[in-house]
Amino acid sequence: MSSLDIVxxxxxxTMTEGRVVTWHVSPGQAVTAGQVVVTIESEKTQEDVLAETAGVLEQIVKQEGEIAAIGEVIGRLGASGGSSR
Known part of the structure; x- marks a missing residue:
């Protein structure tokens, strides 16, 4: 099993950072491709981040309410094969 970063x-x-609003899954919980994993917000909007592949949420790096720079890892998804990204 390989890990995929959720960034x-x-x-x-003009967005340089965002805030983690809500994690919709907990570490150890399985997710399907396209499932909402986390909701983030900028100054102007909120958006859901979807799982790119099926797997298990391995780790939450940024907790709800924490700020992260664009491209910064906020979580890790353990993918169960299929993609070689």
């Missing part, structure tokens, strides 16, 4: 996405051209 803070850039929601707008």
């Amino acid at each position: 803070m996405p850039q929601l707008g051209l």
Whole structure:
């Protein structure tokens, strides 16, 4: 099993950081591809981050309420094969 980083996405051209609003899964919980894993927000909007592949949430790096820079790892998903990214 390989791990995939869940990173803070850039929601707008001027966005440099975002806040983790809600984790919708807990560490150890299985997820399916396309499932909402976490909701993040910028100054202007909130957006759901979807699992890119099926797997298990291995780790929450940034807790609810914490700020992360664009591209910073906020969690890790243990993927059960399929993708070689």
